[in-house]
Amino acid sequence: MNSIIKRKVFLVRIQFISPVSISSGENEWTDADVLRDFDGNPFIPGSSLAGAMRAYLNKKKTQPCLMGYSGAFSEGKMSSLYISDLNFDEKTVAGVRDGVKLNEKKVSVTEGKYDREVLEAGSKGHFYMELAVRQKDDEEQMEEELATVFRGINEGEIRLGGKKTRGFGKLAVVSLAVRTFDKNNYLEYAKAYREDAWEKRQDELDKWLQGCAFQKRMIHVEVPLRLKGGISVRQYAARKNEPDFTQLMDHGVPVIPGSSFAGAIRHRIQKILGEITANGAKLPIAVQALLDNAFGYVEGNGACVSNIIIDEAEIEEARPLTIVRTGISRFEAAVRDGALYKERTYVDGRLKLRAAVRIQKNPEDTRWMLGILLLALKDLQNGFLSVGGQTAVGRGVFEPDGELRIDGKAGIEDGIISEMFRSLV
Structure with a gap:
């Protein structure tokens, strides 16, 4: 009993x-x-x-x-x-x-x-x-x-x-x-x-x-950023006399969703991996397989959860800016009829991008996944990678607002990136 x-x-x-x-x-x-x-x-x-x-x-x-x-x-x-x-x-x-x-x-x-x-x-x-x-x-x-x-x-x-x-x-x-x-x-x-x-x-x-003998399942990365201009992740207004487009908001605060960051970072990582292979480096598996393992996929009956987690970021200390714009016909180089619209964006804000990498059974997988993510985050931090819409006119560009930290430690990302390259070459 x-x-x-x-x-x-x-x-x-x-x-x-x-x-x-x-x-x-x-x-x-x-x-x-x-x-x-x-x-x-x-x-x-x-x-x-x-x-x-x-x-x-x-x-x-x-x-x-x-x-x-x-x-x-x-x-x-x-x-x-x-x-x-x-x-x-x-x-x-x-x-x-x-x-x-x-x-x-x-x-x-x-x-x-x-x-x-x-x-x-x-x-x-x-x-x-x-x-x-x-x-x-x-x-x-x-x-x-x-x-x-x-x-x-x-x-x-x-x-x-x-x-x-x-x-x-x-x-x-x-x-x-x-x-x-x-x-x-x-x-x-x-x-x-x-x-x-x-x-x-x-x-x-x-x-x-x-009292918990805790063992982390993820490696956490925090990147303090400052907007160099505006940001444009649009949501459509439904109220009368409101701007046609507004920056995405949550609980009254402008935010950048994790999906916007993830899309930009995935594209940059794909480009980096392509350049690495073009220079003769041998990757453990194909580029697409590496991307699927890192960011997940659903194809037919097969699926893999994303092993890179990217949080939604709240923008602090940003100033709202309402802009009136008009659409231009590229063929005629003239204003299009009925194309006048109003947009509210936010400028000069600060935010912290938080990401995490699941610790894999194979340490090599964790090493390359974290290293290649850090390379893309460095591009984002230094203004070489933009996020959101209207990036061609300067939106979604960032600059550093503090040290990048990995599990609370600053100044170790270069060593991790170097170790990743040594394992790939």
Whole structure:
């Protein structure tokens, strides 16, 4: 017999640092509407939380862990961890993100337009976790795995929803309260999920984070940048008397989406790899295969998740600038009828581009992936690579605003790039 000897209930309060999109599978308002309950309130199902956590623990369904497993010959164990839905504490702000698929020449692909509903950054919520500890369980190991999950969330390595590798779904644990129920206080368990039962509970987040023997799954890169001019990542205005085009905004702040950075960086990396092979260097595999491994792909029944993650960047201290422009006919070199439009952009802002590289099983793969990413980021940092629209007229150009840091360390990128070249040549 392996009966339950105690239950630990966790109240986890979180805040989203970036937009989040949990699709319901419906397309009534957009191509991917946010999941909502019967009353129209958005929520994130516990199954999404559990899936993200299990994937981060790197445990297959046949491998024992606190989230259960199913082995051969009818062996297995049900999950010891129960996870509730994530509910938001206050009214969330929903928005719509437009997207379009571009080819290698930054030209839109036919029928490549899409949109999705998102919940903007800053949304706060909470969920419950319940750990059932049985007589034969290794409680210490189970708590170690839980602490790893909490640390992974706050390191930005566990994310929720769609477009996770392009900046969406990043969150942080704000507070963590724990209550233990055993034979001495089992009657109190009836109130475990009542919010008023947690009012005076102490925050134990630091205790759980510091007591974790944490091993990072990613290498994190931070690049401080300053806009040399304006930026043009457009969203279309729908209000009367508003400019026809405005810079993409989220929770009232101008932002550059991770997809815009990723597209520019991927194109630059492809160009760099082409120049390397043209000069006689031997790559471990073909250029396209390297790109697919780094940035992911979907082709037929085959797919690979992106191993380079690029966050959405908020632009700080930027000044709004409204411009009235008109379209010009290139054939006639004259103004086109009805082509007058107004645009609001932002200039002279500061931002931090944050990217991460998943640590691969083969150290060589990690080395080249990080090195080639750093080469492209150096081009971006020094104004040789621009991002967004209207780059031909000076938009989306940056200059350094501080030292590039890798896992918090500055001044080591040149050594990593050199090491990558030595492994490729």
